[in-house]
Amino acid sequence: MFVHTVFFWLKHPENQDNHKALRAGLESLKGVKEISAAYIGTPAETRRPVIDHSYDFSLTFVFADKAAHDAYQVHPVHLEFVAECQHLWERVQVYDAVS
Amino acid sequence: MFVHTVFFWLKHPENQDNHKALRAGLESLKGVKEISAAYIGTPAETRRPVIDHSYDFSLTFVFADKAAHDAYQVHPVHLEFVAECQHLWERVQVYDAVS
Numbered sequence: 001m002f003v004h005t006v007f008f009w010l011k012h013p014e015n016q017d018n019h020k021a022l023r024a025g026l027e028s029l030k031g032v033k034e035i036s037a038a039y040i041g042t043p044a045e046t047r048r049p050v051i052d053h054s055y056d057f058s059l060t061f062v063f064a065d066k067a068a069h070d071a072y073q074v075h076p077v078h079l080e081f082v083a084e085c086q087h088l089w090e091r092v093q094v095y096d097a098v099s
Numbered sequence: 100m101f102v103h104t105v106f107f108w109l110k111h112p113e114n115q116d117n118h119k120a121l122r123a124g125l126e127s128l129k130g131v132k133e134i135s136a137a138y139i140g141t142p143a144e145t146r147r148p149v150i151d152h153s154y155d156f157s158l159t160f161v162f163a164d165k166a167a168h169d170a171y172q173v174h175p176v177h178l179e180f181v182a183e184c185q186h187l188w189e190r191v192q193v194y195d196a197v198s
Binding site for chain 1: 157
């Protein structure tokens with residue numbers, strides 16, 4: 001499996017319209033059929049020194065393999081999401097893992 | 100759902116015995132029944148400026164809810180893993196997300 005994890009930090013986290021817009025964009029990605037399992041999240045209430053809860057949204061997408069992930073990266077739905085939403089975030093942090 | 104993601108950086112990444120020991124410890128965690136989906140991984144070959152591929156192992160565990168996650172945190176299998184393996188890592192980075 002290929003696990004693609006992304007954390008998003010909004011440029012204006014105090015702006016609820018921006019929250020809603022990014023949430024809607026992230027949810028739209030679930031329509032990409034190459035994704036085997038999709039989780040869009042926000043920070044849990046857990047607090048320990050090793051936990052980073054500073055992000056605004058998380059995305060965990062599981063793919064069957066790297067080929068499925070690569071197809072997602074260039075999928076029109078993903079490209080539209082980036083074009084429409086990238087002005088909303090200040091930073092993204094990506095981790096890709098194979099298992 | 101509750102997605103618990105952890106990245107591990109080994110103290111001695113050049114030591115293959117340490118790799119094997121941490122891998123075995125991580126795999127043992129899959130025996131905890133509170134986990135709905137479990138992925139143990141290593142960095143994919145993807146390379147972009149936003150991708151952090153510096154870690155040695157990743158763990159993505161999906162739980163039905165925070166209660167299941169909390170039960171995992173104090174589960175004997177998890178506590179044994181921490182006791183047996185924590186000397187192997189230099190750093191862990193945790194992200195908990197609810198969706």
